[in-house]
Structures are given as structure tokens and as C-alpha cells.
Amino acid sequence: MATPLSASAVLAALRAEGVRVVEVGNWRTHNRNSKGSWGPLNGSIVHHTVTKGTDSSVRIVRDGYADLPGPLCHGMIAKDGVVHLVGWGRTNHAGGGDPAVLARVIAEDYGDRPPKPTKGNSNGTDGNARFYGWECENLGDGKDPWPKAQYDAIVRVQAALCRAHKWTAKSVIGHLEWSADKVDPRGFTMVTLRADVAERLKHPASWSPTPPKPPTTPAPAPKPPTVEQQIAALDKRVTALEKRT
Template sequence: MATPLNADRLVAALKAEGCTVHEVPGWRTHNRNHKGAWGPVHGVQIHHTVTGPGTDVVGLIYNGHSALPGPLATGCITKDGVVHLTGNGRANHAGGGDGRVLQAVIDESYGDRPPATQKHDGSPGAVDGNARFYGWECENKGDGKDPWPAVQYDAMVRATAAICRAHGWGPKSGIGHLEWSDWKVDPRGIDMKDFRADVAERLAHEPDWNPGKGEDPMAGMTKQDIYDAVWKTDQVAAPDSAPDRKTNASWQPQSYLKDIGNRVRSLTVTVAAQSAAIHALAEKVGSGVDTNTVVAAVERAIADAVIKVDIDVTQNQES
């Protein structure tokens, strides 16, 4: 037997689960408790609103309409993923349903789906669902074509998991209205088996869990993915000194590496040729010239020049 959450505990549970919560003014004292029992509670029912664009859907769920006074649910979950709290207590959302379904929810004893309902509001033996279930009215035309945005679906899962977690229930405490009443088809377009699996996934983690949180951002990346991310950036104008500027006017980062490699190889060849030429010249001149000393002096001068170039490049990069 579960005592219903009070307003503060409900808000805290929803926010802990990561829901964006809007408290509609007056919701904390807005209910139908004067018409019947509220509690003990055993589960959460998911509905669709059968509304389209231009409808004040939150106002509708709060106030109800001429045939059915509000609140029409504990809250309204709009397409932008906001959970609008509209009632605190008994609400006109579930109506009559099948007692076998209620028992299966209490026991959480069923497989993928609760037993097929054979009851509806007003039928003999129907059980009052308004006293036993929290209700989420979720904005949707209910025609099987109106999409369920990912942000809205995520909020529906989070809001259901929040109540289940607060009461210590499992995911099988969440059912669709169509699983309660044989008159109903909501939430059309959502498979409640899959919905409960998503609630179970949330309940298996801490309340603030988000899919992907803490996972390796490099997981699944190939060498080609990494290469593309590092090197395939926007092209820039080739430097004026580029020998292929006329045929390759725009460079990507790897172009600079290739240019540096080419220049280093060219410099190596040049230094080797200069050293050989100096040796040959010294041998021809003779007269006591120390060939190794001359070569060392030339190579030292070249090395000093390379170091100076490297310093200049570094300073330019930092400026």
C-alpha cells in the first residue's frame, strides 16, 4: 500500500530525475478528492491529449471541459518536454478499468504486457482508476500520425521513472490507458512494452543519469574518423613561399606538414652537398687548411640559422 506523494516530494522527485518542471499556479490544492478516494496509489498511467496546435493544452488539462471537470491528470507533458503540474491528488484521467490489471500492476507479475483488459468506465465490476493511479496527459493528436518528439518522450520516461523510484516501484507500475480500459487507445504511437523497458533502463541508474554520460567519447571511432576530425578542417590560403601556389592555392593542415617535410629533406640534401664541396675545395687548395674545421664551422652556421628560423616561427604562432 503506497501513500501518495505530497506536492513537495513529487516536485523533488521529478527534478532529481532531470525533468523540467512547471508548477501551474494553484496545482497544489487542485484535485477531485471531494468526489472519492485518492490512494492508496499503485502506478502511473500514460495518456494522449487528442489536441493539435493552437490548443491551450495545459489549460485544458488543468481546467477540464464542460463534460469533464479538471484536473484531468497529475500533469501535462508538452511536446517541448516540459512537465506542467496540474493537479495534486485525485484527477479525472483513468476512469474505470480492469481489476486484474490493477492486481498485475501491484504485483508487477506480468510479462511484456498486463492481462488484456475487459473493463471500462461504467462496466460491471470496473475498478476506479482515478483513486489508484497518477496520470500524465501527453500532448499529441492521438491519430497515430502525430509524432512524439524525442525530448517529449524522454520527459515522459523520466516523469514515470521519478514516481516509480520515489515509491520503490519497478517499471511495470507504468501502463498505458489502453491497458486499463478496453475503450481506450492511448497513448497511440507508443509501444508500452518498449516504454517500460526505457523506464527500467532509467531505474537501473542514479536519478541524474543521462544516456552517454561517462562514456568514452572516442568509442567506436575509426582511424579514418580521427583523421577527418583532425585534418579535414577549413582550407586556408597557401603561403606566398609555396612552390605549388599556382596549382594548389588553398591548403589544409596536412599541406603544411608536407611542405615542412619537403623543406627538411631539401635542406638535408643541400647541407650534404655543401659539406662535400667544402671537402673537395679544401683538398684542392691544400696549404695546411683543416678541412674538418671548415666543414664544422659551416655546419654550425647553418644550425644557428635553423634555430633562428624555428624561434621566429614559434613567436609568430604565439602572437
């Protein structure tokens, strides 16, 4: 369990991890704290937005809907890898989830994934009090691509939180791993994401993977001279010898 980071502390942690950040309006005080507690925190949840377009996605996760007021997360990770911070404090992102999952995340003692959730929004534990939440710009249809810059930013954001709280990557889960009602994120697996977060945590926050060098094509071997070329070379040698005598 951990005390939530302050707005200034999370901003510093994200920037130290190499995350490009945009601060949206009054994000530091924009929250749902009047509706319930925020903390102690036990982890971070990754979501997808089911929206298209960065500006509209930011607006939706900041303001919410008529039946679900915003903020709907703490930050929205855009296709270009920029993280738009929209709220800090309690947000409407996790909803109800499985207490058995929460227990395994707190203990960080599960295998490659936590137990499959059997409870959801209507009968589960309040996840808005227990998790950071990050919406990622994607249609959520399993076809919309996840650009490299965006996926790298997702990894960096989760690593920044884990590093700040001294958590392992097992404190990072997907919404589908928290609630039986949810399917997000779609398009990559949380097993892979946790592995990438764990790898990043082995290095300093400033670390960036070295891209592989493109393979070099060896120079082609010289072709042997043709018969005509050999005869011509021999004629030149004979001519040169004749001139000496």
C-alpha cells in the first residue's frame, strides 16, 4: 500500500522516465474526491478509450459523460506517445472489481497474470480508491494499431509509478484483469506489458533501449575474368615484353 504521489511528484517521476507530458487545465485539483477516498494505492490500471482523435479523447476523459462525470483517468496516453494529465485524486476509471485480484496485486505474488475476475462494477470492490488510471487512445476493436511511440509511453508511465513506489511490474494490471465487465486494453497483452515494464525497471529512469542496427550487406565478391579478358591481359603482357627486347 502507498500514499498517492502528489501532482508535483508524479510530474517529476514521469519526466525523469522520459515521458512527454501536457498539463491540461486545472488537472492538479480536478478530481472526484468529494465522492469517496483516494488511497492507499495498490497499483495502476491500463485502459483504452474507445475513441478516435487526441483532442476529442482528452476532452472526454477530462469532462466525462452525463452519467459518468470526469475525470475518467489521471492521464490520457495519445497515439504519438504524449501523456495528457487531466486529473489528480479520485477519478472514475476503475469502478468495481474483484477483491481477490486486489489481494494478489497487493501481495504481488501471482504468476504471469492475476486470477480471472469474477466480480465487476455492480458487486465489486471500489477500484477508484485503490488504483492510478491511464486511458490510452485506441478504438478498442483489436484492429486499431498501437504505434511504437504510444506503447513505449505506456511502459514508461507504468515504470515511473512502480519506481516511485518501489513496486514491481505486478502492480500494473489491465481493466479486464480487474473487472469481469471489461475487455480493455485490446491489441496487446498485459503479460507482455508487464514484462516490458519489468525490463525497464532493471535500468535507470533515463534508460532508452538501443535500437538494433540494420543488417549490413557484404560487398559482392569480384567476378572472375572472362576468357576474353584473360586473353586481352595476356596480349598486353606479351606486348610489354616485346617492347623491352
